[in-house]
Each structure stands twice: as C-alpha cells, then as structure tokens.
C-alpha cells in the first residue's frame with residue numbers, strides 16, 4: 433500500500449495495526465496523533481512512524497483516517513475529522529451516530545472490528561460500510577495487510593463479532609494462562625510451561641485451520657476412549673465450560689450493544 437494513513441489514538445489497537453502494517457507499508461506514510469508523550473515516543477521509536485500530539489496537527493492530504501480512541505472519546509474526534517475515507521474501530525459505536533458528529537462528512541465511512549493479533553499479521557477484521565452494501569478497496573487493503581478481512585452488510589452483527597473475534601484474543605490468553613498455571617502447579621518449570629502451552633495452542637489452531645476436519649472431530653482424535661484426555665474433557669463437560677463460555681460471550685455482546693445505546697441516547 434502506498435497510501436498515507438493517519439490514526440487518531442495511539443493506544444493498544446493502533447499499536448497492533450501499525451505493528452503489522454509497517455512490515456509492508458512505508459513508515460514514512462503513517463501518522464499517529466496521541467495526546468500522551470510516552471505513547472508517541474514509543475510508537476515513533478518502535479515503528480519509525482511520525483507522531484503528533486493533536487489531531488489538528490495531522491497532515492491535510494491523508495488518504496485514510498483511522499479513528500482509534502475509546503467509543504466515549506469519539507465525538508470530538510469526529511467533529512474534527514477530515515478525510516475522504518474514515519474508519520472507526522470503536523466497539524459498539526454505530527455509524528448513524530457518528531454521521532451526526534462530522535462537520536466534514538467523509539465519502540466513505542467504515543465501521544471495523546479488528547483484533548490485536550494484527551500486530552503479528554494474524555489479525556481478524558470485520559467491516560461494515562456506509563453507504564450500506566459498499567466496500568472500500570482502501571480499507572480492505574489496510575486490514576488485509578495485517579490478517580484476514582470479512583465484510584458484512586448488517587451493522588448489528590458487528591456487536592456480536594466484537595464479542596467473538598474483537599475480544600477473542602483475551603479469551604485465548606486466559607486459556608493460555610490456565611494451561612500454564614496448571615503445568616506449573618504440577619511441577620513443570622515456568623519457562624517450559626509457557627512453551628508447552630503456547631505451542632499447543634498454536635498447533636491446535638493451525639491444524640484446525642489447515643484441515644477440513646471439524647473441531648469436534650479433531651478433539652475426538654485426541655480424547656481417546658478410556659484414555660487420558662477424556663478425563664479432562666469429562667470434567668469440562670460436567671462443569672458446563674462451553675455454556676460458561678457462551679454466556680460470557682453473550683455478556684460481551686450485550687456490553688457492545690449497551691455502548692451503542694448509551695452513545696445514541698446521549699445524542700438524542
């Protein structure tokens with residue numbers, strides 16, 4: 433991509449996107465506005481991108497503006513935003529809401545839900561565009577440079593997707609913590625415990641991706657009847673771990689919807 437991209441907000445999500453992006457995109461064409469000195473210094477030192485304190489200091493001729501501040505910080509950012517193509521990565525915030533805040537409305541407005549593994553090129557991003565049912569090649573190339581991209585014509589699905597793949601890395605890390613802690617408690621040295629846990633998760637994910645076999649079939653191929661793994665799965669089933677995970681994800685989805693409702697009611 434030889435386009436000029438600017439980010440407002442230089443936090444976790446921007447750092448992840450930029451970290452993935454600089455592998456293929458010239459750092460000289462990436463600008464980040466963040467109000468924290470420490471974050472600006474970190475981003476500039478680590479990735480070689482240009483950082484500025486205020487949104488108003490971003491160059492005027494950017495091709496793509498990514499708004500990456502907390503949903504509750506979005507209104508003043510939208511009021512100042514100026515670019516033909518604007519992407520919001522804010523959880524819950526609906527485009528109809530944002531549209532009321534622009535003093536200079538973009539030609540193409542996209543709501544995206546990326547995730548932090550974008551930092552290592554394994555991101556997953558879902559996008560919804562206004563006007564509805566359109567897609568943006570520019571936005572698609574941004575997110576496909578850092579992983580996989582899907583487009584939906586149904587904005588409300590983005591709240592569910594937020595709870596699945598937006599939040600999903602945190603669930604994976606939580607499981608990783610549990611695997612590692614179990615190993616350590618049972619006497620495995622910490623460094624080895626981490627290595628066993630990470631490579632197992634990586635291998636399981638990669639195998640699920642590369643084969644036509646369903647996750648349930650892959651599980652049955654490991655959990656042999658009367659064997660070792662079956663004991664662990666039985667405990668998980670007894671404790672209804674799947675149900676707990678589904679309830680947790682529904683609760684995350686509800687929070688995304690609530691954020692959207694709260695920002696909408698503030699506007700009416």
Ligand SMILES: NC(=O)C1=CN([C@@H]2O[C@H](COP(=O)(O)OP(=O)(O)OC[C@H]3O[C@@H](n4cnc5c(N)ncnc54)[C@H](OP(=O)(O)O)[C@@H]3O)[C@@H](O)[C@H]2O)C=CC1
Nearest residue numbers: 441442443444445465466467500501502503505521522523
């Ligand atoms: N973290 C994640 O895994 C994901 C996050 N998202 C979304 O991405 C967005 C950003 O999240 P994340 O990066 O985690 O949040 P962070 O809080 O880490 O980063 C936001 C940054 O923007 C700064 N900021 C806010 N307003 C302005 C402004 N007007 N001008 C300059 N800087 C500003 C904040 O400063 P200060 O700290 O002083 O407020 C902060 O440094 C959120 O809307 C979130 O919903 C989406 C997918 C995944």
Ligand SMILES: O=C(O)[C@@H]1CCC=N1
Nearest residue numbers: 523594595598599600
């Ligand atoms: O937890 C959050 O609000 C953000 C959105 C998805 C992942 N992190």
